[in-house]
Amino acid sequence: MPRLSRDFFARDTLVVARELLGQRLVRVLDGQRLAGRIVEVEAYVGEEDQASHARFGATRRNAPMYGPAGHAYVYFIYGMHYCLNVVTEREGYPAAVLIRALEPLEGSEAMRVRRGSVPDVQLTSGPARLCQALGIDRQFDGADLCASDALLFMEKDTALLDDAVATGPRIGVRGDEIALAAPWRWYVREGREGKGRNGTRDTQHVTRNT
């Protein structure tokens, strides 16, 4: 499968986020492919977005968000977890798509080793879980996902019809009314795993704040 090009990422963040659903995230680890279908994402757009790490302007931490599209922004949070974003739009404008969940497609055995004994549904269903499963940490902060020798990249896979996609407010964000209300989370509707608390914390998830 062809890889997603820089031109793909250097577009409106909301469009990129929607179109990333169904594509494949690939991590080459110890010569082995660990990969999954992207099934949940969130968009963070500009300094005006009060939920974005860029809301206070550029810092050392969020610097990749201001860089060229197609690079990774990996941040460390809560003292334990890493989360992966792909930078979008033009250089100088801070925007990115947070990858929140994957459906494992390749190398799930290796993922399981990294994740410990958790139910399969929890292998990559969460922004920090998928980073642990694929071995994504600080070393990928700022990495170019479009480089020919990248060990982390995205491949064109399945385009999803709108019927298969749902949107809603972003999870766990703080900010102003606009940030709380913006339907900038996209996820694949639960097909078979049944609905409910498993997997991606899905459908209705009340944003906790005021």
Added chain:
DNA sequence: GGATCGATCGGCT
């Protein structure tokens, strides 16, 4: 310099 809290997860109650 110190306190606070976060785009979270897993374990325990």
Added chain:
DNA sequence: GCCGATCGATCCG
């Protein structure tokens, strides 16, 4: 359902 983990950025003094 709450709690702890314990880094980094921000804000306050």
